[in-house]
Amino acid sequence: MAVYQVLKLPDETLRTRCAAVTKINDGILRVLDNMRDTLYAEQGLGLAAPQIGIPKRLIVIDTGEQYIELINPEIIEREGEKTSTEGCLSVPGIIGRVPRSLYVKVRGLNRHGKEVVMEGTELLAKAFQHEIDHLDGILFIDRAIEIKREG
Numbered sequence: 001m002a003v004y005q006v007l008k009l010p011d012e013t014l015r016t017r018c019a020a021v022t023k024i025n026d027g028i029l030r031v032l033d034n035m036r037d038t039l040y041a042e043q044g045l046g047l048a049a050p051q052i053g054i055p056k057r058l059i060v061i062d063t064g065e066q067y068i069e070l071i072n073p074e075i076i077e078r079e080g081e082k083t084s085t086e087g088c089l090s091v092p093g094i095i096g097r098v099p100r101s102l103y104v105k106v107r108g109l110n111r112h113g114k115e116v117v118m119e120g121t122e123l124l125a126k127a128f129q130h131e132i133d134h135l136d137g138i139l140f141i142d143r144a145i146e147i148k149r150e151g
Helices: 026-042 122-135
Strands: 046-048 058-062 067-079 082-086 094-100 103-109 115-121 146-149
Touching (some): 026 067, 058 122, 082 122
Antiparallel strands (some): 103 115
């Protein structure tokens, strides 16, 4: 597979609302595979397609406990709120305190085109929200109540 270069601010692709995937074909599956390879090469928690220059609604997440890839994900339920620290591969050297829902339920398609519904709490909930925001051109710094340089 291939490892993509992760786009960094101020690249305008990161501010693009992504198009829905209308057909799951070999090209989409290849992008998902390459996103996984890029995520691991960058040692990230999650990656959205616009971060690699592809304005499609695709995300991959690996919490260390499970690997997830979703096509056209959307949050259909959320509860609670917690503010915690976030960073982003596309905004290197910056961290922020971001309020997020403690629980989310997400609906999307798997790589076989089957609808899946997943629930996440704490870290997974935060990752779902962070990556789905990317699909709408929203970065964590847009939601942060405090931002500072790392280190």
